[in-house]
Amino acid sequence: MKSTYEDVERVLISEDEISNRVSEMAHEIDEYYADSGKKLLLLGILKGSVVFMAELMKHIRIPVEIDFMKVSSYGGGTVSSKNLTILLDLKRNNLPQTDVLIVEDIIDSGRTLSYLVDYIKLKGAASVRTCTLLDKPSRREVDFEPDLCGFTIPDEFVIGYGLDYDEKYRALPYVGVLKPELYEK
Ligand code: IMP
Numbered sequence: 214m215k216s217t218y219e220d221v222e223r224v225l226i227s228e229d230e231i232s233n234r235v236s237e238m239a240h241e242i243d244e245y246y247a248d249s250g251k252k253l254l255l256l257g258i259l260k261g262s263v264v265f266m267a268e269l270m271k272h273i274r275i276p277v278e279i280d281f282m283k284v285s286s287y288g289g290g291t292v293s294s295k296n297l298t299i300l301l302d303l304k305r306n307n308l309p310q311t312d313v314l315i316v317e318d319i320i321d322s323g324r325t326l327s328y329l330v331d332y333i334k335l336k337g338a339a340s341v342r343t344c345t346l347l348d349k350p351s352r353r354e355v356d357f358e359p360d361l362c363g364f365t366i367p368d369e370f371v372i373g374y375g376l377d378y379d380e381k382y383r384a385l386p387y388v389g390v391l392k393p394e395l396y397e398k
């Protein structure tokens with residue numbers, strides 16, 4: 214069977230670069246929340262964030278809990294793609310005693326995270342911040358800045374390290390750019 218590696222045009226961010234940056238981010242998280250006095254919850258957004266989340270949490274030294282939400286930007290196919298639908302919700306009764314750090318793979322228009330930050334604040338979390346592996350600021354449609362960002366990248370569609378194209382390539386260990394002919398199909 215053909216390897217998914219053959220579909221990659223080029224590696225944008227290598228495994229080593231990612232792992233160095235992710236451990237730096239974990240140290241920043243340790244320092245920021247060290248004296249908070251609340252529980253820290255890493256809230257991963259499925260599915261793209263799972264690889265980043267797994268790597269990040271291994272480097273965090275302070276006590277941390279994890280949870281996941283899943284959102285779809287297709288609103289059941291009838292409403293505008295700008296509407297988000299919550300497919301898996303966060304159910305916790307201790308949010309007022311919890312600092313929530315939302316963990317995302319990539320920020321594009323900014324709609325997903327700006328919606329989720331408001332949503333988790335409305336649920337009453339002690340604090341809500343965001344952490345993304347990648348950011349494409351040139352694509353922003355709403356005003357949104359992450360609190361912590363791994364890499365700022367140009368306006369290119371990327372795959373790997375959790376990110377998919379048509380549900381494929383999430384398992385690649387680096388962030389890469391697909392061969393352009395593969396987008397046409
Ligand atoms: P936003 O709401 O437009 O910021 O969308 C962010 C979501 O779009 C991410 O969680 C990804 O699922 C998806 N996305 C945006 N850009 C890319 C990309 O280059 N590769 C893979 N997924 C992407």
Ligand code: MG
Nearest residue numbers: 259260261318
């Ligand atoms: Mg995503």
